[in-house]
Amino acid sequence: xAGITQSPRHKxxxxxxxxxxxxxxxxxxxxxxxxxxxxxxxxxxxxYSYGVKDTDKGEVSDGYSVSRSKTEDFLLTLESATSSQTSxxxxxxxxxxxxxxxxxxxGTRLTVL
Amino acid sequence: xxxxxxxxxxxxxxxxxxVINCTYTDSSSTYLYWYKQEPGAGLQxxxxxxxxxxxxxxxxxxxxxxxxxxHLSLRIADTQTGDSAIYFCAEKxxxxxxxxxxxxGTLLTVNP
Numbered sequence: 001x002a003g004i005t006q007s008p009r010h011k012x013x014x015x016x017x018x019x020x021x022x023x024x025x026x027x028x029x030x031x032x033x034x035x036x037x038x039x040x041x042x043x044x045x046x047x048y049s050y051g052v053k054d055t056d057k058g059e060v061s062d063g064y065s066v067s068r069s070k071t072e073d074f075l076l077t078l079e080s081a082t083s084s085q086t087s088x089x090x091x092x093x094x095x096x097x098x099x100x101x102x103x104x105x106x107g108t109r110l111t112v113l
Numbered sequence: 114x115x116x117x118x119x120x121x122x123x124x125x126x127x128x129x130x131x132v133i134n135c136t137y138t139d140s141s142s143t144y145l146y147w148y149k150q151e152p153g154a155g156l157q158x159x160x161x162x163x164x165x166x167x168x169x170x171x172x173x174x175x176x177x178x179x180x181x182x183x184h185l186s187l188r189i190a191d192t193q194t195g196d197s198a199i200y201f202c203a204e205k206x207x208x209x210x211x212x213x214x215x216x217x218g219t220l221l222t223v224n225p
Contacts, residue, residue: 031211042201042217043156050211090155099144099163100205102213104155 003027004105006091012111019078021108023091025071031094032074033102034058034066036087043090049074081112119202119216126224131189133200133219138183141207145178147187148201150218156201159187189221197223 003026013019023032034046035058045058047066055066063085065077078085091105116138125131137145143164148156162169162176162185169176175188189196199218206212 033211040217043215045212048211092156094211096211099161100211100213101144101146101158101161103158104148106155107153 004091004093004103006089006105006108008108009106010109012113013081014113015082016080019081019110019112021076021089021091021110023074023076023105025074025091025093027093027095027103028071029093029095029103030071031096031102032068033092033094034064034074034076035090035092036060037090037107038087046076046089081110083112086110086112117202117204117214117216119200119219121217122220122222124222124224125192127192127194129192131187131192131196131221131223133187133189133202133221135185135187135202135216136183137185137202137204137214139204139206139214140180140183142204143207144205145176145185146203146205146213147174147176148203148215150199150201152198159200192221192223194223194225197221 005024007022033048035043044060046064049055049068067075089108092102094102118136146161147159149159150156173190177186199220201218202216203213
């Protein structure tokens with residue numbers, strides 16, 4: 001398995017509070033991604049990074065920000081959590097070239113009350 | 114934008130073959146992938162196929178690609194209860210270094 005960890009694995013928080021999810025990789029892959037998975041919607045890309053300090057928006061980026069200060073870490077922040085952000089969040093990594101396969105972390109289940 | 118469609122559910126008997134279908138819209142897709150997600154886990158890459166191939170076989174898995182019809186299928190031979198999971202089809206958009214578009218997933222239920 002690709003060396004990807006996510007923390008925390010489960011979190012319950014209240015509406016309006018800030019939340020930061022962490023993705024850590026040991027593969028030295030250039031690209032990192034944050035997705036959310038919701039019933040009926042499959043996987044949707046929130047933000048991605050193509051290098052240290054290089055990030056861009058995905059299709060559902062409103063209400064989320066990201067940062068990548070080191071190759072191995074990609075942080076997802078909900079500045080003020082809302083109930084609509086209750087979801088399972090997955091981090092993925094990939095390397096440019098070859099098959100461009102994305103490898104996924106185990107996920108973080110976030111509940112916003 | 115690009116779209117990937119899958120049927121949502123499939124139920125089979127243990128020992129039968131399962132066929133999960135997927136259609137996509139991007140004619141310039143370079144790679145297409147099948148991922149498996151077990152309950153409470155992340156997505157695990159099962160296999161992939163390059164767009165210039167028609168078929169790829171890997172043990173019990175057979176991937177068929179009809180590029181003209183933009184149709185991809187995953188056949189699982191001798192389906193076992195451990196194959197029960199959600200299966201996602203994904204395509205890598207042509208011209209993109211990174212972006213994958215995923216289908217909504219097919220829940221495969223294997224009955225004993």
